Amino acid sequence: MRTKASPAAEAFEDLADRYEAWYDTTPGRVLFDLELAALRPLLAGTARPRLEVGVGSGRFAAALGIEVGLDPAEAPLRLAKARGVRVVRGAGEQLPFGDNTFGAVALVVTLCFAENPAGVLTEVSRVLGAGGRLVVGLVPLDSAWGRSYEEKGREGHPFYRHARFQTLVEYRRMLATAGFRLVEARSTLFQAPGDGPVVEPVRGGAVAGAGFVALAVQREEAGAC
Ligand SMILES: C[S@@+](CC[C@H](N)C(=O)[O-])C[C@H]1O[C@@H](n2cnc3c(N)ncnc32)[C@H](O)[C@@H]1O
Numbered sequence: 001m002r003t004k005a006s007p008a009a010e011a012f013e014d015l016a017d018r019y020e021a022w023y024d025t026t027p028g029r030v031l032f033d034l035e036l037a038a039l040r041p042l043l044a045g046t047a048r049p050r051l052e053v054g055v056g057s058g059r060f061a062a063a064l065g066i067e068v069g070l071d072p073a074e075a076p077l078r079l080a081k082a083r084g085v086r087v088v089r090g091a092g093e094q095l096p097f098g099d100n101t102f103g104a105v106a107l108v109v110t111l112c113f114a115e116n117p118a119g120v121l122t123e124v125s126r127v128l129g130a131g132g133r134l135v136v137g138l139v140p141l142d143s144a145w146g147r148s149y150e151e152k153g154r155e156g157h158p159f160y161r162h163a164r165f166q167t168l169v170e171y172r173r174m175l176a177t178a179g180f181r182l183v184e185a186r187s188t189l190f191q192a193p194g195d196g197p198v199v200e201p202v203r204g205g206a207v208a209g210a211g212f213v214a215l216a217v218q219r220e221e222a223g224a225c
Contacts, residue, residue, distance in 0.1 A: 006072065006091075006113075006162075007162050008159075009071075009073045009091075009113075010073075012071070012076055013073040013075050013076075014075075016075035016076045017075075020076070023057075023059055027196075030197045030199060031197055031212075034188045034202065035108070036060065037188065038137070038187065038212060039060065039106070039214045040064060041184075042133075042135045042184055042185075042214055042216040043064050043065070043066075043104055043133075043135050046103050046132070046133050047103025047104060047131075048067065048103050048104075049101070050064075050067055050102060050105070051067075051068045051070065051101075051102045051104075051105045051106070052064075052068070052069045052085075052105070052106040052108065053070050053095070053105060053106070054071055054092060054110025054113065055069025055070060055076075055077070055085060055087065056071060056076045056079075056080065057083070058076075058077075058081070058082075058085040058087075062080075062083040062084060066085065066104075068085070068088065068102075069086070069087050069088070070089070070090050070092070070095065071089065072091045074089055077089060092107075092110065092114055092119075092124070093119040093123060094123065095123040098127070099126050100128070100129040100130065100132075102128055103128075104128075104135065105128055105132070105134050106134075106135045106137070107120070107124070107137065108136075108137035109137055109138070111138070111171070112163040112164055112165050112166070113159075113162060113163055117164075117174060118177065118178060121134075121174065121175065121178035121180070125219055131218070132219070133218055134175075134216070134217050134218070135217075136171070136214070136217065137212065137213075138215065139211060139212060140166070140167055140213055142167040142168060142208070143209055143210055144193060145189055145212070146165045146167075149163065150163075168213060171215075179220050180219060181217060181220050182206070182215060182216070183216050183218050185205050185215045186203070186204060186213075186214045187205060187206060187210035187212070187213045188201075188202040188203065188210060188212050189211030190203075190207075190210055190211070193211075
């Protein structure tokens with residue numbers, strides 16, 4: 001028996017075509033390339049197989065060489081499958097994979113849509129192999145983009161009204177509480193929403209004010225000093 005989909009998952013199910021079409025607009029293409037440029041070096045060289053939790057239509061997974069994608073919404077999964085991603089329907093809070101299965105896991109703008117983001121991190125920690133890496137793509141609330149998306153959500157935006165954005169410090173605290181330590185980070189989108197968008201450089205580190213931050217973290221292994 002399948003558990004009931006969350007309102008967020010239902011929105012991505014019902015509006016998969018709209019979400020997908022946005023990536024083909026000029027702003028969509030620019031933002032996708034910037035976010036990809038932040039994420040790519042953090043996944044480079046990680047062990048396989050790789051998993052994306054909240055894979056959506058699979059654009060990032062396909063571009064980042066991630067073989068397996070999980071999502072609770074079926075319609076985007078069909079698009080991900082057409083991109084060559086091996087897809088599995090399910091929720092991040094209850095991953096249908098064994099312990100220590102993956103060399104790397106990605107979560108790209110998904111924690112904010114999960115009903116229990118801490119539960120997702122617990123499950124990701126379980127399925128990651130020893131020395132495996134989690135790469136998280138975030139839109140921090142304490143950025144012009146986070147504030148803009150939150151405002152749109154309050155006004156009833158079909159996707160953002162289901163999101164709970166958090167500040168960069170809150171995301172980092174949640175990762176630390178789940179037993180992950182930061183190993184590398186990249187930041188981009190320092191321009192304000194409505195400024196183009198324009199191509200800009202990606203900076204090293206988790207930089208305050210960035211509209212998109214990619215964090216690479218690893219599990220604190222027991223006994224490590
Ligand atoms: C903003 S989309 C991101 C999709 C893809 N990562 C991308 O960046 O294009 C968020 C995705 O999270 C999925 N999602 C919502 N709740 C989830 C959960 N509990 N576990 C895993 N994925 C979830 C949604 O169905 C949606 O596909």
